[in-house]
Amino acid sequence: MNCYACKSKKLYKFLSLGHQAPSDAFLTREELEKEEITYPLDVFLCEECFLVQLGYAVPPEILFNETYAYNTGTNNSLRANFKLLVDSLVERFKLSSKDLAIDIGSNDGTLLKNYTSHGVKILGIDPSGATKLAIQDGVPTMETFFDEKSAKAAKKKYGQASIITSTNTFAHIHNLDSTMQGIKLLLSPKGVFVSDSHYLLDMIEKMQYDWVYHEHLRHYALKPLQTLFARFDMEIFDVEHIQAGHGGSIRVYTAHKGSHPISKNVANLIAQEEKAGLYKKSTYERFAQQVAQTKLELLKLVTDLKTSGKRIVGIGAPAKGNTLLNYCKLDTDLIDYLAERNTSFKIGKFSPGLHIPVIDEKEMYTNQPDYGLLLSWNLAEELMPKLRKSGFKGKFIIPNPRPRIVD
Incomplete structure (x- = not known):
């Protein structure tokens, strides 16, 4: 097993929550008669870059399929958060009808629908059953996993994106290197990749151990993310610690290296993380x-x-x-x-x-x-x-x- 961010083999298991079934795999009465498969839920720390990650990845086809039981639109906090996010992105990066916004793990299209009043072109990419709702609502959606292959197909059909978002999905992706290649390929020269992920600092300080489940392969702090993006010639140029929807998230703005000035927020948050002991075993x-x-x-x-x-x-x-x-x-x-x-x-x-x-x-x-x-x-x-x-x-x-x- 190698670290997702830096590829080191120096991984230390610090928490075991036993063997568990995938946490969104709710069963019908008929399925109760069948054998239920469980998987180890063990959490590791990379001793090189300090990325927190699961030791076992359940095949994504098992986790995110037609029966996937989560719909973004049912969470009022997230809905409000998505509207604020889209409005701020449109204003900050001067998005208009000539721009394309892509959402990775777009689910039922809740986030993307906020762009329509601004005239921005949209595209969702998601393999789960929730995409049926998005398509019914007129949200253009590719029903597949996001990786280098689907990114090439999206680029060919829709062109490059000014904004790519991944909200509460960037920590779920198993084939991370292929996903990063896809983002790099799809992002226009001045384009911005915005990821919202549950924040490791909140997880540690607020005892949010129940945020560990098989979908969440990684729990992010800022320095390991810098390590990851640097491998793909990208860099973090801004960051926000937000309290919305899931109980504390890190919103990271990333772009091709040198394309955006780097905010002091990046160094400030790393200093906070160091003070909180996130880089101590x-x-x-x-x-x-x-x-x-x-x-x-x-x-x-x-x-x-x-x-x-x-x-x-x-x-x-x-x-x-x-x-x-x-x-x-x-x-x-x-x-x-x-x-x-x-x-x-x-x-x-x-x-x-x-x-x-x-x-x-x-x-x-x-x-x-x-x-x-x-x-x-x-x-x-x-x-x-x-x-x-x-x-x-x-x-x-x-x-x-x-x-x-x-x-």
Whole structure:
């Protein structure tokens, strides 16, 4: 196994979350009868460039296919974030009808649709079933993985892009070198590649270990990204640390080397990362110890409540929730069901690994549980008032950074 960024073989395993099924692979009732395949969920640190990465990559054809159960448009925070992003890109880089904007991992086209009011040409590239919704909405979409081959096809048909975005997908890509070649090929001479990825600094500081699942092959800090882009004669010229959608992201602006002046934001954020210990092995050893402690505390809290006769449900069925449920062994003996909004594709299915049923959240309001385990806990401040307004009367369990109950 080699590091994705620098190709070093010096990789140190600091965290193991056991063997787990892919976290978005919800099962139908018929599929419960079949054998479910699990894969190791181990996290490694490159001792050369400090890229944090999974040790095993599940074949992407298994993770991102027709049954892929995530739709960007269902996340209100992300929708708002995407509109702000597109508006800022159009203004900052003076985009117009002569420009092409490409989105890698475009899903249901939510991000790209924001360009239409500005007259910018658009193209989505994504292999998942969600592209059907994009195409229905008139978003030009190539239904395939983004790599050097699909980039060549896109360039031939649509030309080079002024902007390429990859929001919450750049850490998912297995064949990273081919993807980088594709980006380099498709980007116009002054073009900009903008990636939003979950930020390693937030993951470490806020105990977001449940952000580790098979889709997320890498967890980025800035220096390893500089190492990666330098191999393809590209450089980071600006960066933002944003709090939106997924609980802390790093937005990185990259271009062909020398084509844009480099902002002081880059050096400033690296200094912050160094101060936080992101380039010290001991930081990751300490994180792993805290993860194990948090698991024990949450399992004890839920078990004690259940033993005292309380009913507990999971609120939401996000992919990250399955990492947490499986790692902490919160099974159907402890959690009655997972409640999802009535538009969710997951209703009527069962969670990967533990096979907890996913049902319409109206059941939670009709037959009130005592406690709701908030699996999208990173959005707790946004979700709790909405759930109260909808009629939820129980108490909330917030699992991380330390398990706690909110009345």
